[in-house]
Amino acid sequence: MTGTLYGLGVGPGDPELITLKALRILRACPVVAYLAANEAESFARTIVAGHLPGGQTEIPIRIAMSADPAPGQAVYDQAAEALAGHLAAGRDVAVPCEGDPFFYGSFQYLFTRLAGRFPVRVVPGVSSLTATAAAVPVPLVSRNDVLTVLPAPLDASVLRARLAATDAAVVMKLGRHFDKVRGVLDELGRTPRSLYVERAGLEGQRVLPLAEVVPPVPYFSMILVPR
Amino acid sequence: MTGTLYGLGVGPGDPELITLKALRILRACPVVAYLAANEAESFARTIVAGHLPGGQTEIPIRIAMSADPAPGQAVYDQAAEALAGHLAAGRDVAVPCEGDPFFYGSFQYLFTRLAGRFPVRVVPGVSSLTATAAAVPVPLVSRNDVLTVLPAPLDASVLRARLAATDAAVVMKLGRHFDKVRGVLDELGRTPRSLYVERAGLEGQRVLPLAEVVPPVPYFSMILVPR
Secondary structure (H helix, E strand, O other), X not given: OOOOEEEEEOEOOOHHHOEHHHHHHHHHOOEEEEEEEOOOOOHHHHHHHHHOOOOOEEEEEEEOOOOOOOOOOHHHHHHHHHHHHHHHOOOOEEEEEOEOOOEOOOHXXXXXXXXXXXXXXXXXXXXXXXXXXXXXXXXXXXXXOOEEEEEOOOOHHHHHHHHHXXXXXXXXXXXXXXXXXXXXXXXXXXXOOXXXXXXXXXXXXXXXXXXXXXXXXXXXXXXXXXX | OOOOEEEEEOEOOOHHHOEHHHHHHHHHOOEEEEEEEOOOOOHHHXXXXXXXXXXXXXXXXXXXXXXXXXXXXXXXXXXXHHHHHHXXXXXXXXXXXXXXXXXXXXHHHHHHHHOOOOOEEEEOOOOHHHXXXXXXXXXXXXXXXXXEEEEXXXXXXXXXXXXXXXXXXXXXXXXXXXXXXXXXXXXXXXXXXXXXXXXXXXOOOEEEEHHHOOOOOOOOEEEXXXX
């Protein structure tokens, strides 16, 4: 009997935004693995810290985030092998993931490496997409609206074309790309109603009209472009 | 002291995919209102039925869904006034919403009518977007992928243009629009890798390669177009 790998969405940051299902599985697994940027504590672990029963084997997986690591990185190969050892020995492994495991999450690189060899279950979580709208609060999309999710590192020309052709949009991963994104929204006349959101639903949350933002801004911040 | 209106995302259908926060607030409110299609029981109520403590005042809000009701419909005015009575009397009102309240949810029509008059809080929920990817399971988006969410009732020309310009897409609200959507995906050569998902995460879940689907399909079904 091999163990099962669980990718658990634990929500955008507020520990209370974990689902009953993710919490139940998280507490039941003998092994818990966390993806974390080098040197920093895993954000996912911070979210679930108060929910852990104690006594679990914890495996930190350190990823150099500076270069937005490619899915082929050897670090994922090594991490997958470490987890495979536990799975082969019959131990279930939980991987808590901030937000949702398949919505811009690194869990998918473990998934692609292990899904063919072991049972894998994914529990969806509250994503930063809807958490940001709820935090403002402002309705995101209704009826036949088109919604586009855009990572800020994309070229300005791509951002411009996609933003011009959508009803509502969310631009993620701002950081050093903030000025470029605001420039595009200025050109399109969509800055006035756009909102900047940082730490949605967490202590220190900031919601500002986009026009009032003074960079620099953190990587984990978003611009919400209402319909 | 007026009451607070709570829009509670209760997830895509599995009662265990409610968050701790939505559950706590749901149980604490003296009044619970449900949006429901005419004649049918509210899907949101079905999801939370097992979580209700009993003794709450329940307000069903019947909406004729056949025509995808416009946000200006008088039924929302009437429902808002019914809730306003409780709020003005100091009673907190919870509105459980399937998925997320601001992600194609009718709650936003109550929100726009009541947010200026009473305190309103929105608790985000697991949306059908990520629940569908988790149910397959298949990764949705990573790194700098563009994700587009498209309601199937849109014109074929709009669907074609948006689908041609995105990495990944989810097409929602299929129902009688299924043939049109598949025709567009056929033209774009994206049918072979696309997946059809019905009742994601629920009993009776169906996941099929898009090419194998025989319509008719229900309204609450989706097509996932992987990157």
